[in-house]
Amino acid sequence: MLRRRPSLLIRPELDDAPLHKTLRELRPTQQLHGLGAGRTSPAWDPVAELLHATGRDWDRRAHRVSVLARGLPAVVSERWAAERPDDGDALVLRAFVQSARAPAEGHAAVRQAEQTCLHAAAACPEDPTPWLALLSLMHAAAVPVRDAVPVWTQAVNRAPWHRTAYHLLLRYLSPRGHGTVPDMMDFAWQVAFQAPHGSPIALLPVAARVELVAHRQERTGRDALGASGHWNEPRAAREIDTALSRWFHAAAAPHAEAVVDLNVLAFALTRAHRPTEAGPVFQRVGRHMTRHPWDLLPEPERAFHYWRDQLNGRRK
Template sequence: MLRRRPSLLIRPELDDDRLHTTLTDLRPAQQLHGLGAGRTRPLWEPVADLLRATGRDWDRRAHRITVLAHTLPAAVSQRWVTERPADGDALVLRACVETDRAPAGDHAAVRRAEHTCLRAAEGCPEDPTPWLALLSLMYTCAVPVKDAVPVWTEAVNRAPWLRASYHRLLRYLSPRGHGTVPDMMDFAWQAAARAPHGSPLALLPVAARVELMAHRGAETPFETLGSGGNWNEPRAVQELDLALENWFDARAVPHAEAVTDLNVLAFALTRAHRPDEAAPVFQRLGRHMTRHPWDLLPDPERTFAYWRDRSNGRRGT
């Protein structure tokens, strides 16, 4: 009898089971006019419970709020702010919702989102998340990098090695964003060199090289099938070695977006033809796949499954 391959888990909440439960619990209510008709408690209360439990874990808080802002109907955060105008969590979530959905050309929406970010920063002065929301708004509006860096610095001052802060600025510095290849790579190398041992920022140069591959692939799609990221040049080999030694092999406490970083590392190792080192990365991933960076290749899900199954075979030999 043929054995059925387990389905892949591709979801924005990644492996955050508590966030997944909250989103699942809210989905049936969203279908009732999007506002939880017939519920005895406000629709926003499960979200409030989740963020209250998250506490000052800024890494997980940034991830959870980002996913909630992108996934939930905007009416949920609006009602929460209306009913609890002094609630810092409500303000931070609302800031992320508005910055996530404000069109760059709608000046009124942009101004409103900016004002909400500053209110959230005032309401939660120790939280880096409102500043990350403001940074995202500036990215949408194509604000020059030199004007965005002070906002990034506000986030870093509150949480010096927060993964989300560095990846947001990396996106800003990307040639697909508002920067250049040298700026992006220099930033990634410097951040990785300064980060403490075990920090996921050790992987930042690899993420930058994936972004370089995406940039080159947009210009010459054929390169995405080959070496568009120059994975075998000495600097790339060194980047992968350091990512393995300083993060993956360090066995640090898993961070909120570890699944994303593991996908980037597995992808890069397969591109660099290092399947033996990719095998334990796939083992740690299990069924969890992210769309990016596998979407840089034809048939992403089949490609991921191929390399994962090949890695499973290697572990059995």
């Protein structure tokens, strides 16, 4: 009798169990007439507890704040910031919420979001996270790269080799952002070989190549199944080798968005026809599929299941 295949876990919180719990606790409040009705503590209290517990793990803080900003009703951050105007965590979350919404609301909203980011940065002088909110805002507002780099520098000066900071600038330098293919690829290669052993920044050239495939796919309309040439180039092989040796096989503690990086690496290995090396990556991924980069394929979930099951030796 065939066993039922476990469902995939495709969620922005990835494998962060405390973050998942906080989102589950607060998401039902969207359906209440009064946010926090029936509660004896403020609706934002679980968020405050989560961010306080995160401490100075800047990598996980950036992940949690960005997911909370997208996943919670905006009124949570509004009320928290209104009731605790000097609370750094409240200001940082509010900065992310406004940065995500402002570009669609017009110039005045963008200026207000910028001021909120700077206010949060002043309240949390050692924290790179407000600068990441400002960098995201600038990207959405199509600010030129030359004006964004100083903001990125503010973040990495506070947290060298901050994964999110490097991926945000990579997105900025992408031809789908505000840069060019040479800008993007040169940046990824340069920082990957400067990063300390065990840093997920070693994967940045692979992430850049995925972005290159996405860019060319948008231009040509061809899906990634017909883009294997990108992964058969000698340089692509060196990029994957670097990610494997300097990050995947390194004895480094898992970072907040390791699930994202593992999915990128697994995707690249399947595209490059390297199944032996892809197997252990899929084992580490488990059920935690991310929509990107599998969305470059016609049937993302089916493709993920196929490779994971085949490489793990499971029966269909």
